[in-house]
Amino acid sequence: MPDTLEQTEGARQEPGALTGARGIAWRLGRRAGSEQTLASYALRRVLLLIPLVFVVTVVVFLLSSIVPGGPVAALLGGHATNTATVNAIRARYHLNDSLFSQYIAWVGQVLHGNLGTSIYTSQPVSQEILNRLPVTLILNAVAIVVSIIVGVSLGMVAARFRGGRVDRIAVGISIVTSSAPSYVLAIALVYLLAIKYPILPVEGLGTGLSSEAEHLILPAIVMALAPLGFVTKIARAAMLEQLSTDYVAFARARGIPRRRIYLRYVLRNALVPILTASGLLIVTALTATVFVEDVFGIPGLGGLLVDAVENTDIPVIQGLVLVTAIWVVIANILIDLLYVVIDPRVSFGRLST
Amino acid sequence: MATHDAPLLELENVRVESGAGRRGGQRRTILTGVDLRLMPGETVGIVGESGSGKSMLAKAVARLLPPNVTASGRITYRGTELLSQSDRSMERLRGSGIALLYQDPFTMLNPLLRVGDHITEGLAGAQGRRSRRALRDEAVRRLAEVGIDNPDVARKYPFQLSGGMRQRVALAAALARDPDLLIADEPSTALDVTTQAQILALLQSIQAARGMGLIMITHDLRVAFSVCSRVYVLYAGSVLESAPAAALAREPLHPYSLTLLVSDPPIDRTLAALPVTEGNVPTPDSVADMCGFAPRCTWATAECRAALPPLVDIEPGRRSACVRVSEIRGELRRSTTALLVEDPAASDAAAAVADPVLRIRELSKTFTGRHGRDVHALRKVSLDVGRNESVGLVGESGSGKSTLARCLVGLETATSGTIEVVERSDRSGGTSGGAREQALHKRVQLVFQDPYSSLDPTQTVGDAIRETLRANGYDRTALAARAAELFDQVGLPASYLRRLPATLSGGERQRVAIARALAVEPEVIVFDEPVSALDVSVQAQVLNLLKTLRREFGLSYLFISHDLAVVRQVVDRVYVCYRGEIVEQGAVGEVLEKPNHEYTKQLIASIPRAADEAAEVA
């Protein structure tokens, strides 16, 4: 990811004094020119994703084929069978057709929102996923927002007092939280806050809004801790880099107030690398969901996946992988669009993507 | 203005050190005790090579030293002692009292902030009190002051502007709070020659119009002479001489000032050899208890090495730190001209090439932009280099001169045209039989501009040379001897073969780069701005080395540079390149003395000269 930002300045150039024409290297550097609009940039980003989506669907489709025993075994989920049943199933699911036409048929179903039926619960997969989506979405959103806010603040304070005690504490937090897996944190917190000092509920969701919120506090904390170290580290490095730039030095030299320098110069410019990192953040948080929901017994997508995996419930697994892949893709499109808001050079084609 | 008796800025015994008080950190002296005085409305130059501490001086005055660097002594601005001020009051003073302008227009502006905001954010009491509209109008007015008449520029981002425009914007931003003192740190160094002249003229006119104090920090005596009324010469952390600019130009009162004066090559004649001062700029600590220049000075005696000599008054307005100044004064004055011996052979360079070693015909290079817009870096360039001839290629950045160099060595592929290298018939040397099939680019070698990044930092320079020899089929058993021989030829001791590049100075690294090019035994060596990253006293050493090597080994050069004076010293013929085309060519003396093309004339006119010199020309 670091290389998606190619902020190389063109060579040192200068308008030829005779004509005022711009230097060659400068023109080369500008490439896209100012005519490129936000809409066309967004369109280009979305078009780039089409092959990506194609590959994801192929992978998901093929999941059922890699099960020992093939798709039939996958569909039966390990139940005892006889030849007649197998043949019936092969006919019913068009398994005798070519792989390609099976794929086309499957994509057609998916496009209609039909992800198949859970082998274990006999519920439509789309329904199962929709039921469990909200709580996972909330957990992930909270985790990402909190970790970015806390991480960026921590990183900023650390950079401001570089080498001092605050800095060392921030770096320590960063390294430990980015190394400590969510399942260990979860168990440690359960031990601390439920067994040693029982303060918060640690199991399930409870009933009623306030109870639900209360039950989500601990999981949310663990979820936010997982990416926190990463954000802090990136933010600190980005701000240190900003603090050492010429333009910050020049701003100080002409008396721009410190407050404004930190907000409009350091923080604003540091947002670009932080944003780049948040793509990874989304995947980290999603992964943490599986463990956190498992430890705290929260009925979300993560729990659904663990259940589906235990029961070899192929349609559910396919649906979940598809949903998470789309989740990651959409998040990355949003991040790309945010670049345009944050950095004017993007819409002018200065950043190669 | 001169009627004010109180100085605007006064420095007394200002000492700057790094690493003080840090555990494990080594104390290093940067400035050893500088005295300086600036009257209101006065323009003063601080001239020094890299490592002289000139930039740290500017930062010390603005109290913007890096975290582990500390200043002591007294810095008085309008009667207020600055070193004892609180951070908060310094923050108020910066911009409105003292403002700094930095060197690099490409990194000085916030890339995410519009040009107009750079100016309005600094305006005194700006935020909130004035309307948006009023702020915008003010920004447009301020841009007009620095010569940007197009009001649309205020809405642009820095990356949409050229270097010269950015430097103007930076100047407007620095002036936003109407400072009484502007310290400009190499404000024109990163710019092209013609733009440099415009920026210097602009600085001068704004200084005069506002009547503000201006401290100009530069490595280039000519720049200082063209802008400043008084000049301080800084070397290894101390001031060696201070004098009115005109007087210093006429008669230096310190051997180092003389070095600076004579190392800067003249544009109006070709010298037999540039006057050379051996060695490199020392660190202040290594010369703590002697005259800083003593290790390199031809006049140095035991007295010079006994103690750090103080700066003493020689005559009104002139001070020197040379203890022998009264004895050698006459010699110094004579040396300003005596050292500049003209090369008698220079004038009879042939206009036509009899025995070409490099023949370029109608070479074009077109880059394709992302939206299909073609950029013509080179348009039908034809150029010849004769055997044992040195040919110059002059132009500014974007002229295509570096593209030509890259095409010659195979780093770029030309779009059309031919490059022909004629091989010596007697070529045998140490290369094996495969030499004939060598690609074109191995018969042409390139020496890069930046000596700091053209060597692998993880490899000793000896390994680099030996590796190059081996890659070119050199006999394995003779590698070490040949490497030492090459080092000897470029004037480096064989013991340096074991060194890593980081332990060498810029000039030494450039010598290694030349030795590496020689190791390939090329027909032609292309030099792409080989001395522009070097200090002026080191530059003369390298230029003389080039002249010697050519004489001794019959080498052929293509010398690419933006600096006409440098080119004059090392080439026989010159080509002037402008926007991808050769606009003028001929014997170097003729082209520089009687330029035909408008662009050549402008290049020559843009060279900074002292005020009286300029008057003479006009």
Added chain:
Amino acid sequence: MIAPVTLPHRRLGSRFARIPILVALAWLFVLASLVAALFGHLITHISPSAQDPFSIATLPTGTHLLGTDGLGRDVFSRVVAGSTSALVGPLVVACSGFLLSGLVGIWAGYSGGLVDTITMRIVDFMFALPGLLITIVVVTLVQGGYWLAVGILCVLNVQGDIRLIRSATLAQRALPYVEAERITGIPRWRIMYRHIGRNILPILLADFAIDFAGALVALAGLAFLGLGAQPGTADWGLMLTENEQILFQNPWAALAPGLAIVVLATSVNLIGDFIYERRRAASVER
């Protein structure tokens, strides 16, 4: 190890004096884990799989330093024995990442053109796939064990490594020293793997550390979900999930392996950070 700055006045000893205490402790812990993995059976006198039906889920005692688990097995012995699977798998993943990203990343970055485009397309596709989820799914479906998980992690991990090394190579390729070597006829492979490789070695090493820590956490995580490591083996992730149930009786049975994971991952990350930072400091000094 960091060559660029070897100033003559710097004495040999100071290189070690500059290593912070924390990094030294981190090295110490990594070494201790190594010793435990290699000679663990010599350190502990109780077999990690011996069940003691008379002391089930007991708190730490003199004989059982960290108590016993739900089947009466000695927790300390199991933590020591678990260091094997905690080290071997991640080591394999990190080594394959090091080699593949070193070979492919430098090759793609240096060559550019079609090689680079194809590599980056593949890498881009892999980026959109949530790696650990894929691993969970595949390991379950194929019913593979520890080594299958290690294999999949090797494949999935490599995309980030290649990306990183490629961009580091791109930065090096633009430097004049690389161009000078091309001009003087230094063989291509030598420029790539001797010169560029040597210059980005600190990044490769730091990346090795990141990979190692990542794989450690991922493999233990899989074991925590009951995947990868076979039931019954002494594995830190497996111990966590088995002993979560007896958190009330002997919290150490779950906390000790958890702590081991955290400390080992932190140590390795710390060492990686240190290597990388020292290189940056060196290049700034230059």
